[in-house]
Amino acid sequence: MKVTPWEVSGNINYDKLIKDFGVKHLPTQLPKKLQSNILFKRKTIFAHRDFEIILDCIKNRKPFVMMTGLMPSGKFHLGHRVVADQIILYQKLGAKIYLAVADTEAYNSRNPNLEELKKVAIKEYLINYIALGLSTKNLDFYFQSQRSKDGVKSNAYYSLANLASRHATFNEFKSIYGEIDPGKMTSSLLQTADMLHPQLKEFENKPLPTIIPVGIDQDPHLKIARDISQRIKIFKFQQLSSTYHTFLPGLNSGKMSSSDPNSYIALTDSASEVDTKIKKYAFSGGQKSLDEHRKKGGNPNIDVSFIYLKTFFEPNDNKLKKLHDDYSSGKLLTSELKAITVRKINSFLKKHQKKREKAKKQIDKFI
Amino acid sequence: MKVTPWEVSGNINYDKLIKDFGVKHLPTQLPKKLQSNILFKRKTIFAHRDFEIILDCIKNRKPFVMMTGLMPSGKFHLGHRVVADQIILYQKLGAKIYLAVADTEAYNSRNPNLEELKKVAIKEYLINYIALGLSTKNLDFYFQSQRSKDGVKSNAYYSLANLASRHATFNEFKSIYGEIDPGKMTSSLLQTADMLHPQLKEFENKPLPTIIPVGIDQDPHLKIARDISQRIKIFKFQQLSSTYHTFLPGLNSGKMSSSDPNSYIALTDSASEVDTKIKKYAFSGGQKSLDEHRKKGGNPNIDVSFIYLKTFFEPNDNKLKKLHDDYSSGKLLTSELKAITVRKINSFLKKHQKKREKAKKQIDKFI
Known part of the structure; x- marks a missing residue:
């Protein structure tokens, strides 16, 4: 079994992953609004870090943020629906939604055509999100490459990725990711900025609980972002929360892949x-x-x-x-x-x- | 003697530095327009990489770019004048000037107050540049943090830093810089973007000779940018040129330091x-x-x-x-x-x- 943000292979043993990554099983008692959701009910969402903070927000109607991203490539399929349904769930629960189109990453790693990436993001992703129930309420839908239209905001976002880099060591990247290179490191830092920037003064302007729902393979990104967030002293960041879902198998029971x-x-x-x-x-x-x-x-x-x-x-x-x-x-x-x-x-x-x-x-x- | 972008100490031996860094002595024959300039005449500018490309542009009136940056901290002093005079020289020679305020870097490493950084950049640097002869002709004066007002341009710039990271290895950074950490690496990558982005289609839109005048301690930044530039295949970059000047001694003959x-x-x-x-x-x-x-x-x-x-x-x-x-x-x-x-x-x-x-x-x- 190999489970990294860049490769998932072998027979997945989720109990072993929970131990290996150091995450926790979901609490058995969840608020009804969550428990009635099919993803929680069927334990597709099975583990977490600091999810109690979000449960408290839901219970006591306190403000919180949900942040996630999409990689604009290929068709929107059932595998993508797992996150999409969670976006819509949290939006209905009152969360402010930060939804990033990872076009800067896609541009550099896959497709150097920003216009095409934008088309895919809208035609394949946004339209499906809307059809699944996404509303404009409490939504900040943004393109990484365009986190810029407002000069001040743009600085805050890119500058945060830069700032984050000053609060981690190479050894830390290596121990968390196993294999790492400069490209993967900058990608990780940009994701750290995605996850933390809602709390900056240019955005929500306060430490705010933030839930990031991801596949368990993405946990290393969370680990780095969580570690860095608590070391930055010029802002005070509320620690990030995350939940982890299982991999939806592809038709052949292997990976559900946009390219096949x-x-x-x-x-x-x-x-x-x-x-x-x-x-x-x-x-x-x-x-x-x-x-x-x-x-x-x-x-x-x-x-x-x-x-x-x-x-x-x-x-x-x-x-x-x-x-x-x-x-x-x-x-x-x-x-x-x-x-x-x-x-x-x-x-x-x-x-x-x-x-x-x-x-x-x-x-x-x-x- | 220790000469890195982050530390200069000991007795400087420029001949040894030329050998160690693998740069070349300036040609003995320079065009009159350069030779008559006091910095060239007195060999304050003493070494180079691929400066012949720029000499050819000057001789044959071909377009070229001069790129440099300023770190907005402290007072503008004689040490800063060495670069300022070169900016104005190249502007008079017809170069398109790209002049970056390194506020993203300053913000993260020194002073988390963008407004104050902007004030220093204008009051201390820009005003002195203008008084020294800088004109608005062929000038792109920009703030790193604001390379963004035009969405498309901003993406190109930040995206290039990201792209650059995919064309270098950790070992390369280590061998070029000696000591390196994630913060220094992202700073280096942002400078690579500063140096190369004028050639992107969103800016000058062609491979274009680019001269970067720096203190010899900054050569590692050039080395990385030059190596990366030739590996990126989705754009064709003209190789960068650089010249190196000696360190202007501070009054006590040590470092001229803004903080003293x-x-x-x-x-x-x-x-x-x-x-x-x-x-x-x-x-x-x-x-x-x-x-x-x-x-x-x-x-x-x-x-x-x-x-x-x-x-x-x-x-x-x-x-x-x-x-x-x-x-x-x-x-x-x-x-x-x-x-x-x-x-x-x-x-x-x-x-x-x-x-x-x-x-x-x-x-x-x-x-």
Whole structure:
């Protein structure tokens, strides 16, 4: 198992990751507003650092910030929806949302065409966020490259990345990241600025609890940002909070990758594309033959269709349990489970794609 | 002897520095426009990298850029004048001038008050530049923190620092700088962006010869920027050129330091301040007693008054030679040499300070 911000491979053991990274299991008691959310309920979000601070804000209606970013490349797919749903959840809970388009990073590491990056950020990401429920209320949607239109703000942001660099050592980067080079280091520092800048006087102007929801592979960025934040003395930063979610498997149960269309369900896929992808590519936990399946039953925990239902598309606990049990017992066949999954996804996408059409008209309000 | 961008100490041996840094002596034949300049004539500017490219531009009236920066701290003193005079020289020779206020760096390393930094940059630096002859023609005077007012340009600049980081290794930084940490590395990368960004499409939009005049201690910044510039493939950068000048000694013959008023002559010092500073503090190459001086003579090469005359205030070669010879022979006393120096400096400052008053009214045209 290898889990770094730049590579995830091998068989993921989340309990070992919790130990290795030094993060904590989520508390068993969560406020109802969170517990009722499917990502918390199904433990897709499974670990945290200092999440109690945010729970206190939610409970006592105190102000807090949620910060996250998007890398504008490829299609917006189910893997991206895990964060998108959390953005919208926290926005509804009253958080001020800081949503960064990581175009400076994308520009330098992937695609040296800022206009194209902007197009992808809007067409693939922003429109889907809006369709999923993002509102303009309490939202600061910004491009890293354009954190600049207001001179003072821009300085504060880039200057913070620069300032952060003065509060860490090479050895620290090496011990936290394992492998590191100047490019990865500047990328890490820019993310530190993304996470901390909402608290600067040019932005929210006070130490403010900030929740950063990430995949567990991103924890090293949090570690560095948290360490640096407490060493900077010219500002007082409230320590960052974070939650960690599991990796949503790609169709073949490996990585869901923007560069392989057969690994993902995009939120713009047609009904027939979804049908083909699930039936043809979705990794199954079922047995090889019908007879064997009836006899031994399938394994829903490794079945990609079941995982998608559990993560997003079957919010009803009793129904999910029945699918789980029937599949395990062999009563439910892989083809039947897949058919249910296709139907559920397509029912969601049909509504979602209508909302996308409406969302297109609202873009101007967001940027 | 220790000569790094962050520390200069010991007895400076320029020939050894030329070898150690791997730079070259200036060509003996320079175009008249340069040779007639006192800094070239007196070999205050003594070494270079790829200066031939710039000589060709000057000779054939081809476009080129001069880039330099200022650290907005303390008073503008004679040490700063070495670069200021070169800015004005190259501007007169037709170069496009890029003049950076290193406020992002100053902000993070010294003074977390941007407004104050801006005040110092204007009151101490810009006004003196204007009084020394800087014009608005072909000038891009910018604040690092504000390389942002135009969104596109700002991205290009900061993004270039980020991009640069992807084209160097930690080992390279270590081998070039000797000692390095994340703060120094980000500072180096921002300077790389300062030096190279004029060639980007958002600025001059072509590979363009660029001369960077620096003190020899700053050469590591050049080395990194030059190496990185040739590795970046998504733009084609013309290799940077640089010249190196000697360190102007402070009054006590050590470092001229903004933090020690008795080490420098500020361009705002009054006539009586100059009188006191030279007579009381200027390190003398003369002998301890009058008798001994008459007998053995003084050493003009280590005499701070003589060095100031040679660097700035006695452009007439014959007159300078006479001072040199008379001082060496013991004919000219330290008190007499100092009196001449005071008179020359005060004659310059009287005119300069009148020009400063006029310059104050022109600031708006420059920023």
